[in-house]
Amino acid sequence: MTYEVAIRAEAALGEGPTWDAVAGRLLWIDILGSRVHTYDPASGRRTVRTTDQHVGAAKPRAGGGLVLNLRDGVGLLDPDESFRWLHRDPVPGRRANDAAVAPDGTLWTGTMRYDEAPGGGTLSRVTGDGSVEVVLDDVAVSNGTGWSPDGRLMYYIDSPTRRVDVFDFVDGRPVDRRPLARIEDGAGFPDGLTVDADGCVWVALWEGGAVRRYTPDGELDRVIDLPVPRITACAFGGADLTDLYITTARTDLRSPHPLAGSVLVLPGAGKGLTQPPFTG
Template sequence: MTTTRSTAYEVAVRARATLGEGPTWDPAAGRLLWLDILGSRLHTYDPATGRRTVRVTDQHVGAAKPRAGGGLVLNLRDGVALIDAHGDGALRWLHREPVPGRRANDAAVAPDGSLWAGTMRYDEAPGGGTLTRLTGDGSVEPVLDDVAVSNGTGWSPDGRLMYYVDSPTRRVDVFDHADGRVSGRRTFAVIEDGAGFPDGLTVDADGCVWVALWDGGAIRRYTPEGKLDRVIALPTPRVTACAFGGPTLSDLYVTTARVGLDAPHPVAGSLLVVPGAGQGLPQPAFAG
């Protein structure tokens, strides 16, 4: 199989995020949500108008997702909190579980509207991270309790498969998924030595899995069979996550980081976009 390579990116938002992460299209508002985890900042970007907002959170924030009734759900250092669509914008906890030395990381909303929220230790110690499923009523169910850096999570178009990254393993794993449960964990793709570490991911309408490569300076697309068929090269090494957005879900938005770089590239920490990269899937809102 031929692997195509391209570098057709644009800078959507020039920024200096320490650890940019979590791009998520909010269709109701026509905007992109993204985070600076270590900067404790929630960003929004409207590609139609160029309007941007920044909200400083009280804690390191790993993910922000739209809610079905409006507002947002946030994966924070000490747990999962809600912002209501109307009111003063204050946070209220859905589930609070502070653990010294641990913080929130990536999260995703499953086809049934549940939130699958990941954590990791600041020192990235093996076994110090978790993946937890939360429903709209606040019910909590542990999924994985022995990961190092819980990262990209996504589902196949029919919802029968779940893809998952624990970054230090250099693997994208796949599970069978049904009724909010996963089983049959197995390897979907392996990132070879020297190519970086898998970070955030998204699944497109054809069932292909797009993976951001931390210290790899690229986005990779894998077919549903796990074959690499496209590489988007980017100029900064710490590429953290990707998601389709825009009114037709055809533009691929990519977050990047500056943390740990001695001489960051000028776009490190910016929000990038690859126009017309593919066809994304509509993402469910959190049912809470």
């Protein structure tokens, strides 16, 4: 499987690829650059918006606009580009990281400390009215979150554990946490993830230079090697959701690969799932 360069860029910490099916575009962010990017593969049109603080994720909203997982909380970008806070909870030394929208339209937001201290991060469930419930409060680096095609399983990554965990998802809550897969020493750390239409879990490997696909039983059945060491996240996109978009980072690399910070794509990699918008 051969990669292509979708967007040549030098993002410090490219992250969070998300296919906006209504707009027919890819959303992605540069966390440390405080930028939200869009890319229309049909026309090649790109946009960028700079945020006032580090941004961990950007997801479409049901009524238009975006919801942003920001350093100090969750904010809303309205269709007219105006901004307002939905939930604000600044904690010194902590920032937002990856986020995902559950099948019920709630936003699951991750946080972490800048120093990546164990227990300094959280995973929270945010409803459309701004109510927040901390689901996991002992996290180091909250990262990929996703759900099985039938919505009965939730997958989650706290990167330093080197695990991809799976929960039963019952009445909108995760229960019975257990490992789905473990990343061996020397293969990098699991970062972002996405789930395909077959229920397989695709995992980006930070410092591993690869994307892996695991079956619902946790069997490793595909490894896609890439030239950039810091692979951060992946998501299916395109009109038929068959192209796998992959974000990368160049932060703290002594000799960055020329494509570090770019967005790569694997055309025809598989079949993705339509992602629900946030209800807020």
